[in-house]
Amino acid sequence: MSGFDVVIIGGGLSGSSTALNLSKKGYSVLIIEKEESQNYKPCAGGMASSMQKFLPLDIKDAIESKIKNVEFRWKASDNVTADLTGESPFWIIKREKLDQLLLYESLRNGVQIIRPVLIEKIIKKNDKWEIKCNNKTKYISKFLVVADGSQSKWAGYFKLGPRKPKFANTISLRLKGLGEIPKDAVRFEFGFIKYGFAWAFPLKESLNVGLGTFINNSPLEDQTINNQVIRSFGFDDISCKPIYRKLRIWNGIHPINNDKVLAVGDAASLCDPFLAEGIRPSLISSFYAAECIDQCLLGKVDNLNLYTEKISNNWGKSMAWGKRIAQVFYRFPRTGYQLGVKRKTAPKRIAQILSGEMSYEDIAKRVIRRLLTNSRS
Ligand SMILES: Cc1cc2nc3c(=O)[nH]c(=O)nc-3n(C[C@H](O)[C@H](O)[C@H](O)COP(=O)(O)OP(=O)(O)OC[C@H]3O[C@@H](n4cnc5c(N)ncnc54)[C@H](O)[C@@H]3O)c2cc1C
Secondary structure, eight states: OEEEEEEEEOOSHHHHHHHHHHHHTTOOEEEEOSSSOOSOOOOOOEEEGGGGGGOSSOOGGGEEEEEOEEEEEETTEEEEEEEOOSSOOEEEEOHHHHHHHHHHHHHHTTOEEEOSOOEEEEEEETTEEEEEETTSOEEEEEEEEEOOOTTOSHHHHTTOSOSSOEEEEEEEEEEESOTTSOTTEEEEEESSSTTEEEEEEEOSSEEEEEEEEOSTTOOOOOHHHHHHHHHHTTOSOOOSOOEEEEEEEOOSOOOOEETTEEEOGGGGTOBOTTTOOOHHHHHHHHHHHHHHHHHHHTTSOSSSHHHHHHHIIIIIHHHHHHHHHHHHHHHSHHHHIIIIISSTTHHHHHHHHHTTSSOHHHHHHHHHHHHHHHHHO
């Protein structure tokens, strides 16, 4: 039987970054991961460079492309391009590499990981968590972090996040070469995919292609349309096997902590319901999770409630607007494209959202202010 300050369920992006943040504060941490290894992560790797500030580690080795332009298309035409101003505000990282960097740095800082291991039972005994695993070992910890991703088993068990989670359906492929996508641009393709969109994000020598539907639990079964989208990115041969995943997306503000337990990343349903951005909330939640657990372990506060509050203020409020925008945009995509993308200032605003400079809340407030001013004049 081994004892730790914190046990983390899941060693993906949010699990590893929480472990790293906690280990930098001097705590003993164990990660329990169910997979032996993960050579490919179905994630396009787009992230705002401003997120570096939430990590105690330079991640430049994981950056494959620094993005200067964001391209939008409606059914492979009606081109709109947004310049990303400033010093490379949007990066494409190789997810496997980022997860590995974070994990290795945490291990160097004393974090332990056991894999592949499945948790059989978790109970609370004498105010501590007792975690029984299929390796016949019991682990004891003062705090528990649920970081087991979109298919989380433990978030529901501990009543963290929405009672009925919402999911986006996604397909991802990594294609050799860049097709017709410039090495410093990302492409968003609307109009082909009902209730969603497609994206193409360049790595150094390959392209991360994704298709997603965000409302109505709409499936992505029409191979003819899927192939048409992929061909629009400049590929004829699509022999690579697509990976289907359900991505747990934001679905309202709910407690994501309970007594001595909290959820981070996808397990906490934090992924952007409009653009599928999940790296940013994973890093933000990991940062605040470590900060709030630290406050508890130092005896400065006696619960983790501040964690839910911080995430709802720093992320949830923007996502509430992201969800509303998604509901309208994906129901009326042609109008959405005309008003949301083709409007003169729109590409700049979308670029500002992607780079983390602006939130959906800021955008919504601007629109409301404009409507009020126009109706008064
Ligand atoms: C197709 C696609 C494209 C995307 N593109 C982008 C993008 O460009 N930019 C962006 O910001 N976001 C993107 N996302 C979202 C982003 O990938 C996720 O939000 C992010 O991976 C969340 O990280 P996580 O650590 O919470 O979950 P994960 O990375 O899924 O990690 C969960 C970990 O927990 C482990 N685990 C699961 N169950 C258990 C268990 N019972 N016990 C122990 N371990 C367990 C898993 O093996 C895994 O290692 C994309 C998602 C998809 C599906």
